[in-house]
Amino acid sequence: MEETCGINKKYGKSFTIDPFSNATVTLGETLINHLCNDRNDRWHELVENTDMTKNSKKLWRFIKRLNGDPVPHTKGINVTANQVATQPGANIKQ
Numbered sequence: 001m002e003e004t005c006g007i008n009k010k011y012g013k014s015f016t017i018d019p020f021s022n023a024t025v026t027l028g029e030t031l032i033n034h035l036c037n038d039r040n041d042r043w044h045e046l047v048e049n050t051d052m053t054k055n056s057k058k059l060w061r062f063i064k065r066l067n068g069d070p071v072p073h074t075k076g077i078n079v080t081a082n083q084v085a086t087q088p089g090a091n092i093k094q
């Protein structure tokens with residue numbers, strides 16, 4: 001992770017000087033590779049350290065977030081037709 005931070009700083013300086021130089025492009029590609037490797041390492045660490053026997057609610061919530069399922073809203077709008085009809089302007093005739 002520290003190595004990635006160092007590469008990021010070098011890339012930022014190089015980009016400021018000349019964003020289209022070969023050195024900047026090479027540093028950018030190296031930075032992307034390091035970011036991907038860091039993300040992969042964090043993922044493996046998370047999976048290895050996840051205890052499936054305890055706190056299953058937390059685990060299932062995490063799995064749902066990974067899956068991209070939308071979170072259902074628990075609060076519904078409870079408006080009746082009578083409440084709508086009694087609002088000013090509801091009895092507009094066309």
